Amino acid sequence: MTAAEHSLPRRTALPPATLATLTLAGFFAVNLLIVWALFLTSGEGKNSILTVAKFFGLHAALVMMLQLTLVARLPWLDRRIGMDRLTRWHRWIGFTLLWTVVLHATFVVLGYATLDRASPLRTFLALAGVPASLLGICAATVIVTVAIVSMRAIRRRLPYEVWHGLHLLVYCALMLALVHQFLEGTTFTATPLSTAYWWTIWTLVVVALVAGRIVLPIHRNLRHRLRVSAVVPESPEVTSVYLTGRDLHRLPARAGQFFIWRFPGHHGWWRANPFSLSAAPDGRTLRITVKAVGSATRGLRNLQVGTPVFAEGPYGAFTSMHRTREGTVLIAGGVGVTPVRALLEELTGPVVVLYRVRSVQEAVLLDELRSLAAARGARLHLLTGRTGVGSPPNRPFAPRNLRSLVPDIAERDIYVCGPPAMTESVVASLRELGVPRRQIHAERFALA
Incomplete structure (x- = not known):
């Protein structure tokens, strides 16, 4: 891109970050109103406690969809809000999801215990014998587990790879919750309109997640075929890695952004590191400059020219x-x-x-x-x-x-x-x- 293309952006009524935030909030608010309408028209349970349980169940589904959207790495949102802020929102909303799920499960047990005049423990064990309820229990258990390991005191003591592996269990919870939702809740299938709504919104969220986290990175790497073109020591502790590939002029990277880099032949697929570009993209090469803080980053100095590289991105709003x-x-x-x-x-x-x-x-x-x-x-x-x-x-x-x-x-x-x-x-x-x-x-x- 030329300097003219990077001159001061045209002033608009709203800054890009504000526009994206309002768009995201508006989308959530519209769906929240729809969920409330569905609850008011078909959310009544077998008793008042189960009605409250349905209320929290509906909101748990909606919050889970928001969680997934925040980490779908959608380029339009990421360029305007930034992965760091989206991830931070994902973390705090995650605890909202935790308490919503816990309250939903608690009111379900208490509601059926009241209905059957049984103890909460006996009711819980009886529900665990029902396939639809068992799926919900498993999904809730996964969500609680991930929330616990995401607590700051615990998260700091875990290697990133361990935490990330446990965090991937959320996708299992997603599938379990989906099946539970459509087998269990009358609110989800009460009318053809409610069924169409839930299928549509879940499909949009899952498609966005798969597209942003899987399809787009694979497509870009197959298209650009990144590989190491040079390794230059900048100091005893700092190394610059130059990369080249095909059609890099079509890669929508900007100065200030970062990629998540994987060097499979160097330290395995699961080791991923976020490194910023240390030079503005010129359509021919990319460059990262890395300080050695561990064996993986120190070993980048030993990369061989021609080594294939897998990169996810570009990400970030620092532009x-x-x-x-x-x-x-x-x-x-x-x-x-x-x-x-x-x-x-x-x-x-x-x-x-x-x-x-x-x-x-x-x-x-x-x-x-x-x-x-x-x-x-x-x-x-x-x-x-x-x-x-x-x-x-x-x-x-x-x-x-x-x-x-x-x-x-x-x-x-x-x-x-x-x-x-x-x-x-x-x-x-x-x-x-x-x-x-x-x-x-x-x-x-x-x-x-």
Whole structure:
């Protein structure tokens, strides 16, 4: 793409992220109203407790569909909202799903216990002997299990591959819940209209999930046939990997985005890593620049030219698509400079780059940044030293220091990428300086 194509986007009534969020919320609200209408017309149970159980069952189905949509990796949503935010919403809505399922199951047991004048335990065991109910119990058990291992305290102690494998059980819960829904609930099959509605909405969600998570990645990899074209050591701990393939000019990647990379011949299929592009796509090659933090990333230096690569993406909303101002500030910390370096190559207008590292020796791609800044008339500030050391303490991202480095910072878009603590500190300072939220762009490049 040319520089003109990446100039300031045409101003519209709503920013892209807001438009996508409202579209998603509107779609959910419309379906929520439909579900309420179906409940009011055909949701009455055998007693009042079972009626409440049906209410929660209907909402559990709808929340599950929203959960799946958020992680379907639909390009239109991802480019506008970003995978990090969609994943964060998926996590919190997941706990809503958990409690909705638990309440549905609890009221079912209590309702039938009241109806049969039996104890809740005996009623639960009796329901487990009914195929439709057993499917629902199994689906609920899977959802509860996944919710437990997704709790922050437990999740941090699990390797990503283990957590991901357990999380895939949600798809089993999906299939079990679908069958349970159509075998058990009169609300789902009460009228031809309700049956058509549920089949239609479930079909749309499942098709979106399969298309975004399976069909699109396979199609792109078969089309582009990515392979390693060069491996370049940038420093003792940092390596750049260049990739080439077929028809890369048709790959809809932008500076600032990332892919989920798999190197099957290097460390197996299940090991996947999100790495940002460290250079703007030029239609011929892609480049990632990786810091060694473990055996897998360290071993990328040993990749052989010609090694096939499987990439999912591009993902992320950390792009110039979200610009609102002519001027831009790019703030990077450590290896978080990689998408910032790519954005610098693409952006037009006045640009200031703030690059935070402990020492000059740790500044990855510094020569490239200097060359790009000189060529584009951008200002580059290398901020070194340990935070809090010295008198006065070294706090480069304190509001006062940010304003000193960029006096008109409130009139620019700010892109921030770095360690979470640094990103949070920068965002807090920007808000203290009165920078509008819509001008702050920060994204976490991670799988979960």
